[in-house]
Amino acid sequence: MSDKETLQGVLDKAKFNQDGLIPAIAQQHDTKEVLMMAWMNRESIEETLSTGRVCYWSRSRQQYWRKGESSGQVQVLKDLYFDCDYDTVLLSVDQTGPACHTGRRHCFFYKVVDENVIINSKPMIDPKELYR
């Protein structure tokens, strides 16, 4: 593309999969932690950009997933990027509390160590407290 293109033009060529979805990586804007990966469709990208609060598409529930609507742990959007192939989105966000449904700050807590996998972080909040 040239140095500047319209958002709608980029959304037209973005590579949504057969279910209309594109993977979205959420990164905490200041600490740079990778918090989670989820999926978005075109409408959830547009909603996220217009409201400034991250909205995914839940594949398990087959509905929009406005992050934090049940747990209160919202993601405020700082910046949104597409990758070189227009097939992945990177969300720079400000995450309130835990991003993970287990109550942990981020979802990537299963660490491979030799031939084993260990849990390398503790919940910030008991998940029972998150989804009362």
Next chain:
Amino acid sequence: MSDKETLQGVLDKAKFNQDGLIPAIAQQHDTKEVLMMAWMNRESIEETLSTGRVCYWSRSRQQYWRKGESSGQVQVLKDLYFDCDYDTVLLSVDQTGPACHTGRRHCFFYKVVDENVIINSKPMIDPKELYR
């Protein structure tokens, strides 16, 4: 899972998609930049862990993609994590030079600014130099 499980047990329950693939996010271990997102199958995860050099599965070429084998820009594995749902992998890596085929350090250089998308980083190396 309990606090410790075998790698093979986790690979058995990891959620590879209908093509046998799982998304893998590569993050530079020290600067925490998100470099790229690509796909791995079970064998490429096992190879990556045993060799210490990141190997993806190329969906476009339908073959193993040992990062850097044509460009020289290898990814040395520091750590590998699974997420809470076992459906995404996070690779902590040491990337030599550019991770992106455009010669840029990372792939997420299309930034949304209002109703437009701009390019917000420059190549480190001319891509013609990368793939001679």
